[in-house]
Amino acid sequence: MMLLSDVNHYRRSVLSVLLSISIPSAAFFAYFNWTVDLKLYALIQVTMTVFWCCLLLIAKKTPNLHRWSLIYLCTFFSLVLLGIWVSSFRSGLFSWIYIFPVISYLLLGRKTAMWITSVFLLVGLSILGWRNWQPVPEAHWIALVNIGLCSTAIWAAAHVYESGREVIVDHLNIMAAKDPLTGLMNVRSLTEILTNELSRSKRSSEPLTYVFIDINDFKLINDTLGHQQGDQILIAVADAIKSLTRLEDHAFRYGGDEFGIIFANCTEAQAKNTFGVRIADRLRKYDKNLSISLGYAQASAGENISAEGLIQQADKNMYVAKHKYKEVRKNSGIQDIANNPAYM
Known part of the structure; x- marks a missing residue:
């Protein structure tokens, strides 16, 4: 799974x-330009050298990598275009234009790179065209056409490549984020999503409830009926969860027979009286002997609790419900449990 942090690590290295x-x-070129009497340009290059040294230190740890990358490219491209304006065509400084699209797409991604490349490439080619139309042009117009075509071809290739890469990465992210058997999200993104939902809930002063679900006697089901039947039960529970949750809710499969649900703007009582009752009815229709244990944990409006703390609380409450289930099963038998929604 290519997480944002992985992309940033790659771009940070670039x-x-x-x-x-x-x-x-x-x-080096600041020294050279000073010797050929381009002193103002040389001083600007020295200033950029000092700034980039500071930026190199910042780039190693900054959380605002995209912003600093954009600043670097703007300063670098501007320095190149200024050089094309003031220096001789024979210096070959125009050749730096060719890498504008490449490094833009490497550092910024498709959307931002498209705009910054459009602006600076157009300005660069305009400067070269303006210089060619001077009374004593330094280059033949066919050379400028070739520069423009070559730059455009590199830009097009970079854009096509980055667009295709984004599509593939998005597809892989979707595949990696979902459990292949049930279609629910897997546990990899649980903590991040729950943390974001807790922050949103706190800002809006709304309650949030997390539900931990465990299928009772699932190991016994696998051992007696086989793993294929066990998979069908997992799919049935996941389908019930999908049909009973709202668009703003988030459902996960931990692995094995454990599931988790984030109910946004929902109290523990509401989750029990709506979701808890309905999923019990749904699973009873699928198999009267199928039961689950649920643990609820609520983050009240304005409460300061971490995602890990809320999950642990729901997990603890689930095991309390599981213990009650085992006690009733021991005393009454599994058939009674299947018809008792209080322990589902």
Whole structure:
């Protein structure tokens, strides 16, 4: 699964490499431009060298990587375009235009890169065109056409590649986020989603309830009826969860016979009286001997509780319900449990 943090790690490395190349390059050309009497341009390059050195330190840990990458590219592209404006065409500085699309897409992704490439590439080609229309042009117009076509081709290739990569990554993220058997989300994203929902609930002063679900005697079902029948029961429970939860709720399969549900803007009593009763009825219709134990944990409006704390509380309450189930099963038999929604 390619999480955002993984993408940022990759882009952070790219930014660090580009800065490591840009810093000595800018320092070298600052010295060179000073010697050829382009002193103002040389001073600007020195300033950018110092700024990029600071940025290199920031890039290693900053949470605002996209913003700093955008700032780097804007300063770097502007420095190149200024050089094309003031220096001789024979210096070959225009060749840096070719990498504008590549590094933009590497650092910023498709959407932002498309806009920044459009602006700076257009400005760069306009400067070259303006210089060619001077009384004494430095380059033949066919050279400018080739520069424009080559830059556009590289831009198009980068855009197509990044678009295809995003589609594949999105598809892999969906596959990695879902349990293949039940179609519910898997536990990998539970803590992140629950943390976000708790923050939203606190801001809006709304209650939130987390429900932990465990299928009773699932090991016995697998041992006596086989894993195929066990899988069918897991699918039945997951289908019941899907049909009884709202669009704003989030349902997960932990693995094995355990499930979890985040009920947004919902109290524990509401979850018990609506979801708890309905899923009991739904599963009883599927198999009268099938039962589940549920543990509820509520984060009241404005309460400061972590995702891990809420999950542990629901897990603890589930085991209390599981213990009650075993006691009643021991005293009354499994048939009584199947018809008793209080322990479902």
